[in-house]
Amino acid sequence: MSNWFTIATALSSALIRIASFIFLRWIPGHVFPPVILACSGIYISSTVLLLGPANEESGEATRTEKSRTKLRKQDASERGFLSALLIGVPSKKNVFTTALNIFINLALTGFTLDFLYRGRVLYPTDELAFSRIGYVSPTTANLLVREPHVANFPVTIKYQEATHSDSDYWTEEGKIYQLNAAKDFTFPVTIKNLKPSTQYRYTLSNNQTGTFITAPQSGTQSANRLSFLTSSCIKPNYPYSAFSHPLRILGLEQVSHAIKKLPSLNRLSFMLFLGDFIYIDVPLRHGSSLDEYRAEYRRVYSSPSWHEPADERPIDLPWIHTMDDHEIANDWDKGNMTHPYPEAADPFNLYHV
Template sequence: MFSHRVSAVFSSAVIRVMAFQFLRWIPGYPALNILFTSLAIYLSSLYFLLHDGNLSQGGAKNKHNITPKGHDQVKDPSEPSDSALKSLLTGLPSKTSPVWTWITALINIAVSLLALDFLMRGIVFYPSNDLSFARIGHVSPTTAKLVLREPDTAQLPVVVSYQDTSLASPNWIQEGTVYKLDNTTDFTTTITFKDLQPETPYRYSLSNNKTGTFVTSARPGSPAASRLSFITSSCIKPNFPYNMMSHPLRVPGIEKMTEAIAKLPSLLRPAFMLFLGDFIYIDVPYRFGSSMEHYRSEYRRIYSSPSWDFSSGDTRALDLPWIHTLDDHEIANDWKGNKTAPYPAAADPFIHYHVSGNPPVPAKPFADPDNVTYFSFVNGPASFFMLDTRTYRSQPSQPDSSILGSAQLQSLLEYLASPEPAGVYWKFVASSVPFTKNWRVGNTDTWGGFLNERRTVFEAMWRAERELGVRVVLLSGDRHEFGAIRFPDPALGLPINELQPRTAGVGLHEFSVGPLSMFYLPIRTFAQRDDEDVAVKYAPDGNSKFGMIDIAEGDSGEDSVLTYSLYVDGEAVWKYQLSVPLKSDARKLPLSPGRVLEDKIGEGWDVPINKALGSFKGVGGNFVRTVTKLYHCVV
């Protein structure tokens, strides 16, 4: 009986801890296995305890539980005390009240069923085969891409029209007609609106009752082209943290982002979302399959989320143009298998739902332009190169390791060496994984596993800043945390005091942010290792994080100024500023250092703890490694 009591107490505690972790902390598959194994152990232990003769007789010491006349029944001191509270806390059955026994058991069963609900409700009840939607992708001064899906043949042909809403009496212009959609593209297609006017608001309308709005970007060289705002983030998992009353496909982070955008003045409204991977989680919490249909169904469920139609004022999430990079959970965790299975099945919906709406490939892709998944474009005062750090990578931590592959590396180096048109002062390089090696967990899955190639790329970036008069900014995601890092050019010979952690200053700057709507890890995984990657700011907390970048001319009219704002759970909590001189002769001088404009986060509890530990880095190391290993399984 003692062993059954121990099993019941231990398994009950594990059920509750694992359910909390799975539903509110990290929705990892190992936690799900442990939870249901513990539930089986708990119910078995409870069965044996309830059918033990000693318990069923109420703990009596004789056959009929009769107290000899004239004697008070004395409680055996070795027998544990009994109470409703004890039963609720430990999971043990109550001898005095069967009601509390069943309530305790039902609690453990209920939390397990909640985990099952999070795992299965969206898949079972929302296959989303009938999804009909339309969204705007890449927008230029004269064009805009529209990605649409319509599986209902009764709606065909779909007529696509648009109108200029800046006019008093706008006419509808028919752009095209879609006569056929079939399963070869999962009933999707892309229409490109052409011959549009720059800096102009438009409305589009489809004959299947789908409609939305977009604004074209500024004409290069125009006064409006000196300004640009956009958003960047990564990582989406519907209904996490879990809410049993919520729609299983709801994405809280999209709604928080929409609310935050609605509060901005019109001048600061973002032109697009640069989403840096993990749009789906095919393998979290559980991989149900690796077929093309499994991957397609995940995209359909995300696009079936009611959060896309969530509106705050005149802002709707679906009206924000989204452009995408690829990361591992769109294929498999820590993917480095190039185009081997299951990559072909995973790439199919990524191409139909995202690549089709993305910007064009680089002018010199050094590969078949129809077979690359990296992109380049210009918008206002900035140019962009969107990397694919999954499809072409080799094994990490080797002298010749490549995260980009030869063709993409050459395309990136060509982009970095090319002068920008007049009025473009910023080069953004977007990577799904961080450039910095400061993250201690899963470092080899990032650029930290490809340091020789990273050095080649950094040297090209430092050269571009010295010779082309532009500023290079790195954008990344993946980590479910925020980190701002700078990479000073060694040629500057900076003193040691300018290379200390948590300092603003000169150098290439990286802003790595995520998740838009997923978990974060309370255990800190980021620390400056050397004076190559200088930590500016670290902000791990928050289930919803995104960065907003606003570029505009400074008050003096002599600089192009970039302001980076970090939003956590819908609120701006940290702001940082970089600048580039507008006059060509001033750009020959070293670029000015960045500076912190606002910080509502502070250092956090990890800083004094790290200082107190000092050299005792091994304290608790095994525990930290165990937990962070679980974390890395789902990042």
């Protein structure tokens, strides 16, 4: 019987390590968490049985069988350190290697659970308040505002040219008097009467601030050259790192640092984001309700990466979005309005202005 436990331990250990590497660093597919968790349960159970007193009694009863297979099988303590570490089979004679194997496999299982749930549990997004720039024209700029706190209303929107140093020289665009759950506490604001090719800063009375640059006027010299950025696919904290904020988006930070290195001649006008802004079904689909889809967008916008570095924040670059499959469901190609499309389209339209 101990041979079966040994095989189960070795196989489950190997599957935990292979599946965890693929899941946490390469492909966060939904098939991997059940495999990792199931193998972890098998590994723990078989390890306990191999190290327990019952296995010693079984060993006495099968001494003859062990003698016949002695040339083919070795105890973990007789193997080299690396070999024992790779196989993952515990041994009472090699306590250090056994403890290290158990630690590695339990740590990988813990990393899997951490990736799945730390962001959801420890960083709820219902209270998220933020603002971001959307589409800009030569004379207008769309601004998305989310404010769920009643005490902060009315929210006053003001703006000024970035060259102005007088803190009192602001133009008031308007006020938002209340928001509600029907629109997930969001509201699109259009700032009007702007100058083409001009940098502005804006401020809200709820302490949200930002900057933007208007588009060049058609037919002018500055309109002859246009630079923009394209990208797609956002999944917070992926590839996974146990030491990162669970909502960190490394790609955003890399984009910001790359933008800072561009010459002024290639100043970016906007980001054309080509879909998969959220992954509702990766690594696990937690639901298909309207609230679940909205929460996924809030999680992305809760990332601290939107605000780093302070002098070139991704949140200040105009973003224009297209919808891909993972905003709805993997490989969505039905081309109709059936569930869950309405639930998926709602926050896509609310959060993209």
